[in-house]
Amino acid sequence: AQSVTQLDSHVSVSEGTPVLLRCNYSSSYSPSLFWYVQHPNKGLQLLLKYTSAATLVKGINGFEAEFKKSETSFHLTKPSAHMSDAAEYFCVVSDEATNKLIFGTGTLLAVQP
Amino acid sequence: EPEVTQTPSHQVTQMGQEVILRCVPISNHLYFYWYRQILGQKVEFLVSFYNNEISEKSEIFDDQFSVERPDGSNFTLKIRSTKLEDSAMYFCASSVLGHLTPYEQYFGPGTRLTVT
Numbered sequence: 001a002q003s004v005t006q007l008d009s010h011v012s013v014s015e016g017t018p019v020l021l022r023c024n025y026s027s028s029y030s031p032s033l034f035w036y037v038q039h040p041n042k043g044l045q046l047l048l049k050y051t052s053a054a055t056l057v058k059g060i061n062g063f064e065a066e067f068k069k070s071e072t073s074f075h076l077t078k079p080s081a082h083m084s085d086a087a088e089y090f091c092v093v094s095d096e097a098t099n100k101l102i103f104g105t106g107t108l109l110a111v112q113p
Numbered sequence: 114e115p116e117v118t119q120t121p122s123h124q125v126t127q128m129g130q131e132v133i134l135r136c137v138p139i140s141n142h143l144y145f146y147w148y149r150q151i152l153g154q155k156v157e158f159l160v161s162f163y164n165n166e167i168s169e170k171s172e173i174f175d176d177q178f179s180v181e182r183p184d185g186s187n188f189t190l191k192i193r194s195t196k197l198e199d200s201a202m203y204f205c206a207s208s209v210l211g212h213l214t215p216y217e218q219y220f221g222p223g224t225r226l227t228v229t
Binding site for chain 2: 034036041042043044045046049090098099100101102103104105106
């Protein structure tokens, strides 16, 4: 069965410093992986997706993620945090047979001024 | 930019009552989904829908739940007799393609259902 594990429930960074949100996946075949973001009182917005093309995936708002098969990881990074990045971030894997999305538990990112 | 919309944003109902949550998917999308998130827990898949029938459903989606696309634009989730444990945020999503094609799903803002 496919699953994702988000290693940190809360991450706090200062504005202008790098962001690293960690995600490990478990899949019996090459997975499709996504990062979604949820701002307070808003829906889930797709940040980026990996679907077996380039291993370094660039998303919106300066975020990127690198697929590392040897480490079964798909960590989300951003070089410089902005106050508007404060939100909850979900690492997600797509079930290949059904396309249903399997969510991680989420990481709440706080950005301090 | 097209988006998925959901109504109402918040619904309060008494235990045992029927509720209908409404969604308008993006117009050229073909696959529709419902997910829910109980407070403090993961977002969980409930059901997917394509070509006017259920493609896949989770074990959560029991006989109390049903989905319908009544008029070609709305996509509804009905809970026949609500229980306290149905209290959650319900998200609708849609995608251009689905089965065997990992196209991204676009989510609505959610309906917060509170069962008292």
